[in-house]
Amino acid sequence: MPDTSNDAGPDAAEADGDEAAAPEPERRYGVLVSHSRGQAVLHPSRDELVALVRDLRDDEGFRVCVDVTAVDYKAYGSPRDLPPGIEPERFEVVVGLLSHATAERLRIRVQVPESDPTCPSLFDVHPGVEALEREVSDMFGVVFEDHPDPTRILMPEDWEGHPLRKDHPTGEIPVQFKGVQNAR
Amino acid sequence: MGWDVSKGLEGLDHNAITGRLEDVVRWARRRSSWPATFGLACCALEMMGAGGAHYDLARFGMEVFRASPRQADIMIVAGRVSQKMAPVLRQIHDQMMEPKWVISMGVCASSGGMFNNYALVQGVDQIVPVDVYAPGCPPGPETLIHAINTLHEEIASGEVLRRRQQTGAGAGIHVGQRDGQPEPQAVSVAGKR
Amino acid sequence: MSNVHAMGTDEGTQEMGPRRGAGARELMRELGCVLRMSEADAAALADQEPEEDEETTILNMGPQHPSTHGVLRLMLELEGETVLRSKPIIGYLHTGMEKTGENLTYLQGPTNVTRMDYAAPLFNELVFSLSTETLLGIDEDIPPRAQWIRMLLCELNRMSSHLLFLATNGLDLGAVSMMIFGWREREETLRLLEMITGLRMNHNFIRPGGVAADLPDGWRDAVLRVLDLVAPRLEEYDVLMTGQPIWRERLQGVGVITPDEAIALGATGPILRSTGVAWDLRKADPYLFYDQLDFGVVVGSYGDCFDRYAIRLNEVRESMGIVRQILDAMPAGDYRIQDRKVTPPPRGRIDESMEALIHHFKIFTEGFKVPAGEVYRAVESPRGELGCYIVSDGSSKPYRMHIRGPSFVNLQTLPHMLRGGLIADAVAVISSADPIMGEVDR
Numbered sequence: 001m002p003d004t005s006n007d008a009g010p011d012a013a014e015a016d017g018d019e020a021a022a023p024e025p026e027r028r029y030g031v032l033v034s035h036s037r038g039q040a041v042l043h044p045s046r047d048e049l050v051a052l053v054r055d056l057r058d059d060e061g062f063r064v065c066v067d068v069t070a071v072d073y074k075a076y077g078s079p080r081d082l083p084p085g086i087e088p089e090r091f092e093v094v095v096g097l098l099s100h101a102t103a104e105r106l107r108i109r110v111q112v113p114e115s116d117p118t119c120p121s122l123f124d125v126h127p128g129v130e131a132l133e134r135e136v137s138d139m140f141g142v143v144f145e146d147h148p149d150p151t152r153i154l155m156p157e158d159w160e161g162h163p164l165r166k167d168h169p170t171g172e173i174p175v176q177f178k179g180v181q182n183a184r
Numbered sequence: 185m186g187w188d189v190s191k192g193l194e195g196l197d198h199n200a201i202t203g204r205l206e207d208v209v210r211w212a213r214r215r216s217s218w219p220a221t222f223g224l225a226c227c228a229l230e231m232m233g234a235g236g237a238h239y240d241l242a243r244f245g246m247e248v249f250r251a252s253p254r255q256a257d258i259m260i261v262a263g264r265v266s267q268k269m270a271p272v273l274r275q276i277h278d279q280m281m282e283p284k285w286v287i288s289m290g291v292c293a294s295s296g297g298m299f300n301n302y303a304l305v306q307g308v309d310q311i312v313p314v315d316v317y318a319p320g321c322p323p324g325p326e327t328l329i330h331a332i333n334t335l336h337e338e339i340a341s342g343e344v345l346r347r348r349q350q351t352g353a354g355a356g357i358h359v360g361q362r363d364g365q366p367e368p369q370a371v372s373v374a375g376k377r
Numbered sequence: 378m379s380n381v382h383a384m385g386t387d388e389g390t391q392e393m394g395p396r397r398g399a400g401a402r403e404l405m406r407e408l409g410c411v412l413r414m415s416e417a418d419a420a421a422l423a424d425q426e427p428e429e430d431e432e433t434t435i436l437n438m439g440p441q442h443p444s445t446h447g448v449l450r451l452m453l454e455l456e457g458e459t460v461l462r463s464k465p466i467i468g469y470l471h472t473g474m475e476k477t478g479e480n481l482t483y484l485q486g487p488t489n490v491t492r493m494d495y496a497a498p499l500f501n502e503l504v505f506s507l508s509t510e511t512l513l514g515i516d517e518d519i520p521p522r523a524q525w526i527r528m529l530l531c532e533l534n535r536m537s538s539h540l541l542f543l544a545t546n547g548l549d550l551g552a553v554s555m556m557i558f559g560w561r562e563r564e565e566t567l568r569l570l571e572m573i574t575g576l577r578m579n580h581n582f583i584r585p586g587g588v589a590a591d592l593p594d595g596w597r598d599a600v601l602r603v604l605d606l607v608a609p610r611l612e613e614y615d616v617l618m619t620g621q622p623i624w625r626e627r628l629q630g631v632g633v634i635t636p637d638e639a640i641a642l643g644a645t646g647p648i649l650r651s652t653g654v655a656w657d658l659r660k661a662d663p664y665l666f667y668d669q670l671d672f673g674v675v676v677g678s679y680g681d682c683f684d685r686y687a688i689r690l691n692e693v694r695e696s697m698g699i700v701r702q703i704l705d706a707m708p709a710g711d712y713r714i715q716d717r718k719v720t721p722p723p724r725g726r727i728d729e730s731m732e733a734l735i736h737h738f739k740i741f742t743e744g745f746k747v748p749a750g751e752v753y754r755a756v757e758s759p760r761g762e763l764g765c766y767i768v769s770d771g772s773s774k775p776y777r778m779h780i781r782g783p784s785f786v787n788l789q790t791l792p793h794m795l796r797g798g799l800i801a802d803a804v805a806v807i808s809s810a811d812p813i814m815g816e817v818d819r
Contacts, residue, residue, distance in 0.1 A: 036750055036751050036752060037511050037512065037514075037750055037751075037752045039752065039753065041751075063640055064640055064643060065643055066643065066755070066762065066764065066781065067753070067764055067766065067779075067781040069766060069779045069781075071751075071768050071776075071777045072777075075776075076770050076776060077770045077771060077772060077776075078749035078770045078771045079749075081749070081750060081751070094751075094766065096753055096764070096766075096781070100640075100654070100656055100661075103661045103662045105662075105753070107753060126641065126643065127641050127642055127789070128641060128642040128643025128644070128786055128789055129643070130789060131467075131785060131786065131788065131789055132643075132785075132786065135785075139475075152468070153467060153468055154467070154468040154471040154818055154819075155468060155471065156468070163473060163476055164475060164476055164777075168476075170473075170476055170477070170480060171473075
């Protein structure tokens, strides 16, 4: 439901003279929201993330952080499904929240640019993201500021590169299948 | 009677007496070889199933899975070996006392399996010498027992040592999968398996 | 080609420093993150250095150790036998499955994800299939019989996973015969699954669009046989373990976690339910047809290892009740959706129809295309909330496939549960958390 009582971006100014005015981008909890297959997705900026998650935990009942992961959109072959006003960046950090009281789920997608792959850590709000954020920084190279233990968690300590980035090769060995002789 | 002491009992030029002794030693080795616990992933569950009541490794003298590699004879590498785990695998293998054998259980241990990527060692024979490869994903307890029986037969006949000299590493015997077979299959050393 | 010489046998530099060196801020984050300790309290705690003559030992447990929970490495800081701090170190089973998933089509996807939580493989396949179906927009159109077959298989898998837990829990605490008993029951369940799906483990049976094949003839009798076999043996386990004083001494009061701690750390599944929070996705956020079934959510009250053991034992009973209801309610019909773009045609048709041949070819080589978008679906696996987040870009392979493994998040509760206990309790606590390293490391 479009919320017309907030100071949204350029659409408010254009609505005056335009007959078929673009609807106000939908907002919830103060940030833009989109819907994907019936699931609500919030789009805060990196600076708004921690405050948003803290408010959701304290005021709205989303006490459980279910998942923190990331996506590297470098090779994405479709237009990005983002609400107007959000600049698409290479990395997205995706946070999943859950409310036990209402069994409601929320997804938060934060754009993280390639030039500055950092994101504030949610550890102080949800301690359960410690391992999840370590995995994201190991696999994608997104550095979580103020994380208590920013070391690699899945790959060996001295591994170079971030495996889930699209420019990291899968590392397959080319295999030519021949008939197996003399299998016992 | 020449004796290359560095090779232990195998270095003896056998006469009638020491040949018999050799046979006795080999008989004892195959009857009571203890596996080291090296269950990594899904294959570990099938390995534990082989030790369970339905399949029962105890009848082959192998129900005691020793946790300490110093007390173990066979290392059954059951599961996928990641890059981080590879040094650990080597360390455990090095800690085992001679004579020791390695069974590579499952396709991930034998060749990397379905995971042909950066994260796995594509076959533990890159790290430890493998004597028997058991295929399957995971190999059922019947296949594992077939691999173990094959290894035992090879130990008893001395074949495993001959093959090791040939390859320079492990004996490298491939067994077939035996899961779901309607009748038990006999294991024989000579000829195709 | 062997680079063994270059490879050191050191396991890596993931260290844990002794507590003596930890400052107030680190202590506040370590202890206070869930207890919401104030800064003044943390500073006071940091000032309480251990006595000069009490040395603490840092001990390494694993990654290869006799506790049968896979390749988990635990660094423990000990004072005598008491655990002061601990740090789980994982990654020894990292298989790059999420990267592999980006190179496999959606039909091949279940083969990959099924090997993550290898004790309950059908759940991985289920959550992947549900995510794919939601992206495709066909999740309402899956035939009821397919959904009921999925529920039947998942509940049987829950039984076999919990029997595995009972067996390994018993073994870790010294009840070696429990290992044999648990595997005996698990074998029967695995044989039943082999009869239905063709494989004992890693079945690749639940696929986007339904299941791979219909139930075979005689499945009802086979399922009833297993249920009648397992039920009295659960009573035996109650006698062997639940009422036994040694068992109670070892598990009661060990590894206690409070509800707030569990929720703050993101724990789900039996760990969360043992604290008293009655959260089960099958009831709270039902998927498939669980809302049509009558079963209870088993909840503990003390948050200790005994509660977790009792919860899983009783969940086996609940699952058996669910399976009986499914036996009665199984509808007739298709076992997979008839949409030819998603489901391969029956093999017989390939000889008759050119269109069927082309569809078969396209589905198995190129794969079916899934519209762009992203979705997160979750199911209740024996270990907790198992989720799958798929981002699709309109091609036939997932652009990003992420599995939220419950054990990965549950392992964060280990340092809290181990603190203050003995090493022997550490074995009991790890066992009661029931981690499967395949889904921790993926």
